[in-house]
Amino acid sequence: MQFDTKFAIVVADDLPVWQKLNVVSFLSGGVTQSPSVTTGAVYRDASGCEYLPLCVQPIIVLKANRSKFTTFVQRANREAMPTAIFIEDMFATGDDEANRQSLQHYQTSELPLVGLALHGDRKLVDKIIKGAKLHD
Incomplete structure (x- = not known):
């Protein structure tokens, strides 16, 4: 199936694997809260047990050098693209409120970004994350 979005x-290419997985998990949860992301119906197995719906669109996971993240977030903000971000400080916090407070210490150009996620027009997303490489 071809998607227009x-x-x-x-994710930052220099993170340990456990941190990369953590960042991807948090960011995907953030973006799926966006009204632009479509989720499917509840899953049901043969025993009748129900499972949560999944995002209907494949998610591409890329990597980039940390130095590129400021450019990515500036492009996203310039295009008014809703974006989920994860900064390095969030590894040391214990809850969502502390995460939000840690973000308030930085100007956009100074954010210690280690991950970002977005969903939108396919060509615009490609333009914003130009320079990122497919994660291996």
Whole structure:
């Protein structure tokens, strides 16, 4: 199936694997809260047990050098693209409120970004994350 939109997550290429997985998990949860992301119906197994719906669109996971993240977030903001972000400080916080407070210490150009996720028009998403590479 071809989609007119793209759901992309970019993580810093120098993070340990456990941190990359953590960042991808948090960011995907953030973007799926967007009204632009479509989720399917509840899943049901043969025993009748129900499971939560999933995003109907594939998610591409990319990597980039940390130095590129400021450019990505500036492009996203310039295009008014709703974006989920994860900064390095969030690894040391214990809750969502502390995460929000840690973000308030930085100007946009100074954010210690280690991940971002967005969903929108495929060509616009590609333009915003130009320079990121497919994660291996």
